[in-house]
Amino acid sequence: MRKLHVYDTISLDGYFTDATNDMSWAHRRDPEWNQYVAGNASGDGALLFGRVTYDQMAAFWPTPQAAQMMPEVAAGMNRMPKYVVSRTMQKASWQNTTLVKGDLATEIGKLKAQDGPDLTILGSGNLISQLTELRLIDSYQLVLSPTILGKGRTLFQTVGERRTMTLTKSKTFSNGNVVLWYEPA
């Protein structure tokens, strides 16, 4: 059984995107942070996306601009096996992508039961919210950015019942980011 992880940056008002679906505010450029992010992207994991985030990432990471701005991260993003959950998508254009259709709980259950590297969800608030409700996520790595957005979308907007998580680790960076690791209680 492989694990399903979440990695997302959230603002001080709890949003992973602003009101226009922009996630660029989450990127920092200082050397300490660059090294941390590059280390995350250098592993042999697999990635899972909702459709909106997939389309945004597929439009960026394969480009020469991405390779120039963040070479290690871009190489990792393009290389890693990717899964996208969508009812409407016909074909996934980004290399190494498998399209996931059908009942969400069943399909994600099957994916976790397959042999292979652990899965990490990036972005994808709707998907994270649904999978949190289904209790299918094994850990959440949240980067708390020292940013106020005012408006945006949370990772948990369809969660109907209060949940308490267990904090397993935390790490503070000099740019003001705090990385927090949680598991469902």
Next chain:
Amino acid sequence: MRKLHVYDTISLDGYFTDATNDMSWAHRRDPEWNQYVAGNASGDGALLFGRVTYDQMAAFWPTPQAAQMMPEVAAGMNRMPKYVVSRTMQKASWQNTTLVKGDLATEIGKLKAQDGPDLTILGSGNLISQLTELRLIDSYQLVLSPTILGKGRTLFQTVGERRTMTLTKSKTFSNGNVVLWYEPA
């Protein structure tokens, strides 16, 4: 010039109250946390509230139940000088309260210029959001609770422009709370 501070507990989805204005999920009872909260309430500060939070607190802290459940905190809350911002309130019933009316920026500016202990805002999301926009808050002490609420209100819902803050300190507790100190950048 006295300083204006914020102290609030927020959920992992950024909310300081749930959809029903309930803040009770933020209270933890373990000895380590009790000691931390009692230490906060033992100082000689003054408190500033919006009307909604004031009414909730005024209905709880003067009661025998509050004195029994959290004696040090209740004594501190009742003893400290309190200010409540409201356009509609005629008279503030809780002991040691001054009613603040009129233009918000002017009145809070006057309050900060008076001699006296530093001011701390508790709860009061609408007030915090407005005072953040007016750049009148000097520091934010946010307790990040390991809780998902699903729906609720943020501290910054009227902030129209992205803000970055400076993280000055952080402290992790065994109950999973992470206390974060920020100042406007």
